[in-house]
Amino acid sequence: MNNTSAQSPASTVFIHSLIFLFPFLLLITRFGVGLCSFAFLLAAIVYRRQGWPVLMRHLTEIRGVLIAFGALLLLAMVGAAVSSDGRLRDLEKPLRMLAAATVMLTVLACRPRRKALWWGLIGGAAVGAAFIAYQRWGIGLDRPGGLINSITFGDIMLCMGLMCLAGTLDFAGRSAVWPGLGALAGLAGSVATGTRGGWVAIVFSALLLGRYGHVLRGRWRKVLALLALALLVSTYFIPQTGARERIDEGFSDVHQYFNGGPTYTSIGIRFELWRSALKLIERHPLLGASASTVKAEMVELIHTGQVHPYVLQFEHFHNDILQALVFGGVLGLIVWGATLAAPFVFFLHQVERGGGGRNAPALAGMLLVLSYFSFGLTEVIFWSVRSCMFYAMMLFLLAGLCLNAKEETQ
Numbered sequence: 001m002n003n004t005s006a007q008s009p010a011s012t013v014f015i016h017s018l019i020f021l022f023p024f025l026l027l028i029t030r031f032g033v034g035l036c037s038f039a040f041l042l043a044a045i046v047y048r049r050q051g052w053p054v055l056m057r058h059l060t061e062i063r064g065v066l067i068a069f070g071a072l073l074l075l076a077m078v079g080a081a082v083s084s085d086g087r088l089r090d091l092e093k094p095l096r097m098l099a100a101a102t103v104m105l106t107v108l109a110c111r112p113r114r115k116a117l118w119w120g121l122i123g124g125a126a127v128g129a130a131f132i133a134y135q136r137w138g139i140g141l142d143r144p145g146g147l148i149n150s151i152t153f154g155d156i157m158l159c160m161g162l163m164c165l166a167g168t169l170d171f172a173g174r175s176a177v178w179p180g181l182g183a184l185a186g187l188a189g190s191v192a193t194g195t196r197g198g199w200v201a202i203v204f205s206a207l208l209l210g211r212y213g214h215v216l217r218g219r220w221r222k223v224l225a226l227l228a229l230a231l232l233v234s235t236y237f238i239p240q241t242g243a244r245e246r247i248d249e250g251f252s253d254v255h256q257y258f259n260g261g262p263t264y265t266s267i268g269i270r271f272e273l274w275r276s277a278l279k280l281i282e283r284h285p286l287l288g289a290s291a292s293t294v295k296a297e298m299v300e301l302i303h304t305g306q307v308h309p310y311v312l313q314f315e316h317f318h319n320d321i322l323q324a325l326v327f328g329g330v331l332g333l334i335v336w337g338a339t340l341a342a343p344f345v346f347f348l349h350q351v352e353r354g355g356g357g358r359n360a361p362a363l364a365g366m367l368l369v370l371s372y373f374s375f376g377l378t379e380v381i382f383w384s385v386r387s388c389m390f391y392a393m394m395l396f397l398l399a400g401l402c403l404n405a406k407e408e409t410q
Helices: 009-026 032-046 048-057 059-082 088-099 101-110 115-138 150-170 173-193 197-211 219-237 243-258 266-283 291-303 309-313 320-353 356-375 385-408
Strands: none
Touching: 009 032, 009 101, 009 115, 009 385, 032 048, 032 088, 032 101, 032 385, 048 059, 048 101, 048 385, 059 088, 059 101, 059 320, 059 385, 088 101, 088 385, 101 385, 115 150, 115 173, 115 385, 150 173, 150 197, 150 356, 150 385, 197 356, 243 266, 266 291, 266 309, 266 320, 291 309, 291 320, 320 356, 320 385, 356 385
8 A cells, every 4th residue: 555645846845855964964064963853843743644644553663662762761851850960951862862753753744765865875975075085184184073073973974884885775776886885985984084993883784784685786786895895905005094003003002001001092091981980880780870979989989099080081981881881770771772772673673574665774774773882882972962863863764764665565
């Protein structure tokens, strides 16, 4: 059954432009995420009568995802209420991430073509790569980060590139070269930032694509995959990329840390923050501690000589799992983990039980979740509002596209 609702030409242009602009503006403007999230919210209100019945038909499938984000907001509200240093601004990220469900409602109502998203990702990866290349080799910044920090920029670039690979499924024949080039641009942009930790996502993504390797069917997709691999390997041998220097530096940092050398290095700082976090978790394992308690106990650890003083210079613990445990305990970890696990299971079911038009957005959704999990092993990727909103909005957008594809086959 195909329930495609009739849309006016203006509405069609609006929804496709909005979906395209969301990833396109993400890394090259300061206002892109906020503007697009507000526009999706307004669109969801305008088109609620068309979208709500569709959402209700698929509520059982998407319920787990909605509950996960709802639980995240609820936990933040409880924490703000019971903590002496609770702040309303601590609710901003979980509230906006749950509100990103309006993206899905809009997609269900307006039934846009999937290629609007793929072109947006291709364009976003291309302009992001051009922007960061200019900063790196045009004006000579050692660790460029666009309008944000280098780690977050590099991680999101890589994530966009990986999702472009999934997008090749919706491009026939030689036209698959376009999302393939988007994937290469995303990888190149990530390399240009000098970010290393995000490369773990490539390993997990390779395992996923090995299991659900639909993107590699056809000669052009295989050529593009080999080009991506060649680009990654070649960066180590090209001095201008700085990849060899960063990798060798990483090995040196580890050696120094465990052999009594200087610890104030990129990796040494992370090890020290992780060690500090584990000590704090031992004190509050179930429910975690408030920000003021964490700071006070960090100072105590420094005064007793258990950790280095420089740990107080950093805003977070450079690991999403430890961050969740320190401030939320086991309960916080479960709730945070659900915002990754529930979407992954949803997208996995779309591929295994449906296939067809659902393959591309579902595979992109799994790559999105795996990427964020990977990034969170060496960084708190959910620290910035921009990064949180990209995850939540993209997740609900892809979920909406999956459910639309299912509607078209019924």
